[in-house]
Amino acid sequence: MTGFVVNGRRVEVETSARPLLDVLRLDLGLTGTKEGCGEGECGACSVLIGDRVVNSCLVPLCQVEGEEVTTVEGLSSGRELSSLQRAFVERGAAQCGICTPGFLLAAESLLRRNGAPTLEEVRVALAGNLCRCTGYVKIYEAVLGASRGEAP
Amino acid sequence: MTALRAVVARDLGDAVETLATGDPDVRVVAGGTDVMVAVQAGTFRGRALLDIWRLPEPRGVRLEGGVLAIGALESYTDLQRDPLVRAHLPSLVAAAATIGGVQIQNRGTLGGNLANASPAGDTLPVLLALDAEVECVSRSGTRRLSVHDFFVGYRRTALRPDELLVRILVPIPAGERLLFRKVGTRAANAISKVVLAACVRVRDGALESIRIGAGSLAPTPIRLPRTEALLRGRRLDPALADEAGLSVAAEVRPIDDVRSTAAYRRRAAGNILRRWLLELAAA
Numbered sequence: 001m002t003g004f005v006v007n008g009r010r011v012e013v014e015t016s017a018r019p020l021l022d023v024l025r026l027d028l029g030l031t032g033t034k035e036g037c038g039e040g041e042c043g044a045c046s047v048l049i050g051d052r053v054v055n056s057c058l059v060p061l062c063q064v065e066g067e068e069v070t071t072v073e074g075l076s077s078g079r080e081l082s083s084l085q086r087a088f089v090e091r092g093a094a095q096c097g098i099c100t101p102g103f104l105l106a107a108e109s110l111l112r113r114n115g116a117p118t119l120e121e122v123r124v125a126l127a128g129n130l131c132r133c134t135g136y137v138k139i140y141e142a143v144l145g146a147s148r149g150e151a152p
Numbered sequence: 153m154t155a156l157r158a159v160v161a162r163d164l165g166d167a168v169e170t171l172a173t174g175d176p177d178v179r180v181v182a183g184g185t186d187v188m189v190a191v192q193a194g195t196f197r198g199r200a201l202l203d204i205w206r207l208p209e210p211r212g213v214r215l216e217g218g219v220l221a222i223g224a225l226e227s228y229t230d231l232q233r234d235p236l237v238r239a240h241l242p243s244l245v246a247a248a249a250t251i252g253g254v255q256i257q258n259r260g261t262l263g264g265n266l267a268n269a270s271p272a273g274d275t276l277p278v279l280l281a282l283d284a285e286v287e288c289v290s291r292s293g294t295r296r297l298s299v300h301d302f303f304v305g306y307r308r309t310a311l312r313p314d315e316l317l318v319r320i321l322v323p324i325p326a327g328e329r330l331l332f333r334k335v336g337t338r339a340a341n342a343i344s345k346v347v348l349a350a351c352v353r354v355r356d357g358a359l360e361s362i363r364i365g366a367g368s369l370a371p372t373p374i375r376l377p378r379t380e381a382l383l384r385g386r387r388l389d390p391a392l393a394d395e396a397g398l399s400v401a402a403e404v405r406p407i408d409d410v411r412s413t414a415a416y417r418r419r420a421a422g423n424i425l426r427r428w429l430l431e432l433a434a435a
Contacts, residue, residue, distance in 0.1 A: 016155035017181070017201040019188065039189045041341055043255055052229070052258040058188040059259065060181060062158035063205045106254060127340030128253015 004064045006030065007074030017060035021045045024056060024071060032072035032101050036130070043129030046102035047071050053109035055128075072101035075108060084108060087146035088139070095133035103129050107143045116147055156191060157200035164209040164289065164318065170202050171314045172291045178202050180316065182225055183259035185252065186268045210263065210318040213237055222320045224263025228275075229254070231262060241282070241322060243330035243349050247274045253340045263317045266302065269309045269372070274334055276303070276373035277349040277365030279320065281330075287319040288312075296321065303372035328353045328361075329432070333424045337411070344368045345412035348424045354432055358387050368411075369404035369421055378403050379425070388433040397426030 001012045006028060013023055021038075024030045024047070036044030038057050045056045048070040075082045081089065084107055094100045103126060110117055110125035117125065122143045131139065159178060161167035170178065177199040181187045184205075190196040204210070204225070211223040213234045220240055222231070228248035231237050238245055251257055251265075251274050265273045266286060276299075284299045288311060295315075302310050311317060331350040336342030347367030353360040362383050364376040379399040386392050399422075406417035 014155075015158055015160070017158040017191070017203070018155045019192065038192045040185060040252070040256060043253060046255055053255050054258050055185075055255045057192060058184045060156075060158060060184055060188060060191075060201060060203065062160050062201075062203050063184070065160070065206075109254070124340075125254055128255045130341075 002061050002065050004066060005068045007070060013061060015062050015065075017062060019057050020047070020059040020061055020064055020069070021056040023061050024069075030071050030073055034098050034101055036098065036102075041130070042099070043102045043106060044099050046105040046129065048105055048109055051109060051112045053106045053128075070105065070108070072104055075104060082108075083149070084111065084143070084146040087142040091138055091142040091145060093135060093138040093142035095131075095135050099129060099131045099133075103131070103139055107139075107146075110143070111147055117144070119144060156196075158203050159200055160203045161207055164207055164316070167202060167204050167207060167316055168289055168291055168314075171316060174313060175200075176313070180204055180267070182261045182264045182267075183227060185256050185260040186264060186270075204316065210316075215324075216321075218324050218326075220322045220324055222262060222322065224266075224317045224319060225261050226263075228252075228257035228260050228262075232257070240324045241278075241330065243278045243281070243332040243351075244275060244322075246332040247278045247334070247347075247349070250274055250334045250336070250339070256341075262320055266299075266320070267309060267311060267317055269303055269307050271306065271370060271372055272344045272347070272368045273373060274344060274347055274367065277347050277367040278330075278332060279322070280365030280373055280375050281349040281351040281363045282322050282325065283351075283363065284323075285321040286317055287321060288315040289318050290315040294318075300375065303374075306371040325351055331428050333428075335420050335424075343411060346406075346417050346420045346424070348421055350425070350428065352428075352432065354388065354435075357433075358385060359383050359432075360385070364400075364425065366400075366404060366421060369406045369417055371405070374404075376400060376403050383429075388429060390430060390433065393426045393429035393433065396429055397422035400425050 002015045003012045034044040036042035040055045040058045047056045179198040181201040210225045231248040265275045329352045335346040349365040351363045401418040401422040406414040
């Protein structure tokens with residue numbers, strides 16, 4: 001068995017090389033993590049392993065043994081959104097929404113390392129995430145706003 | 153569909169013993185950024201993955217004499233943050249920063265870039281220009297080979313099926329300039345159209361030595377020996393830069409594909425070297 005922690009909850013799943021994405025969505029019911037391309041190009045399936053953001057479609061399950069995984073469901077406390085999530089809502093940083101969980105996790109990873117990023121640092125940190133609605137400006141503004149604790 | 157089986161190696165000895173069984177259906181996976189793409193696309197050949205991600209041995213960066221010994225499992229993120237790599241190998245840092253996006257850089261490894269042996273692998277021209285060696289381990293022992301002898305054909309390496317690539321050994325450049333340039337459709341998540349890396353020593357306005365590695369310009373990553381020979385010992389001036397650009401365009405063997413055309417690649421590769429030499433001449 002492969003044992004790991006998802007959003008603070010300890011889980012065990014039969015060891016295999018199945019993509020972590022499938023285990024999260026199909027076995028654990030955590031459907032907040034989306035599948036976009038399924039080949040590591042789009043970032044829609046981004047989750048955190050520790051503090052590092054990864055494409056969960058490319059991580060074989062066996063590699064998360066003993067790790068702490070955070071999905072979008074783990075960002076909020078119950079029904080209370082995190083300040084980063086609130087910034088996305090308040091600044092209109094989501095359109096169709098498919099890319100939003102991935103962007104949130106990539107931004108969360110950045111802000112854990114760098115609490116006061118520049119616009120360029122935000123752009124680099126989010127370069128592995130694609131938004132087909134092209135809502136990048138609002139997304140950058142939301143991440144910068146959340147980092148400064150500003151009201152929109 | 154049955155789940156792809158995982159064989160998780162505890163340590164290097166364990167991994168090498170598994171490889172020694174010679175089962176062709178067991179394929180090595182490190183960070184998964186190439187292997188899992190094939191798994192997801194349904195093109196993966198094999199029935200199990202030998203997972204080496206947690207091996208303690210092929211990790212870390214150490215200074216050994218004048219050589220930087222880099223663990224094959226160092227990720228592109230690790231390379232960008234490592235103080236020794238940053239101090240001595242800025243072109244490797246630059247290459248690591250252009251690969252994929254953060255998500256790929258957090259998992260993809262230097263050893264994986266070598267073993268995958270894509271002609272477009274971004275760190276590979278850098279390692280060629282640096283005259284790096286790779287260290288491979290099998291049950292019969294450890295061997296080192298030059299990275300120049302490692303790429304034996306399109307996506308084929310000199311690594312034997314029973315061997316694991318464990319370290320990359322890079323002689324630390326002394327008084328040499330390291331240059332790197334990647335041309336892609338966009339800054340992130342773009343496979344290269346052209347990659348060039350160089351290791352250059354200039355003395356009294358002349359090129360004392362130059363080594364050039366090139367990617368996406370032939371079936372394998374290559375050095376450019378004819379252009380290097382043309383330049384060695386020559387005085388840096390605009391005429392030489394023009395001559396060098398034409399030489400690169402003549403020496404590389406690119407193809408037309410979905411990412412670019414052979415003609416564009418020849419032109420862009422020549423222009424990158426030409427511009428580097430103009431900058432060095434003006435410095």
